[in-house]
Amino acid sequence: MISPLARGSIYALTVISDHTSAYRGFSITRLKRNKRNPITRYHVRQGDESYGKFDAQAQATEYIDRLYEMRG
Incomplete structure (x- = not known):
């Protein structure tokens, strides 16, 4: 995998709210821990499309970086 630093590009997370950040046009939402999920997870979305946790x-x-690499 080619890292963004190897290509000379650096991308930053932009804080939108306490639980959501933006990165390269995607939103990353922090999901709270609970009894079913004992670890904090992160949900990636772009518009109405979900790309997983x-x-x-x-x-x-x-x-997200790999998605951009595949797109070319």
Whole structure:
């Protein structure tokens, strides 16, 4: 995988609210822990499309970067 730093581009998370950030046109929402989910998870969305839940915010941003790489 080619990291954004290798290409000379750096992308930042923009805080929208206490639980939601924006990254490269996607929203990443932090989901609260509960008895069913003992770890904090992150839900990636763009508009009405859902791209899944991740165990770490870094995994969510890496997934978004891979989507951009596949798009070319």
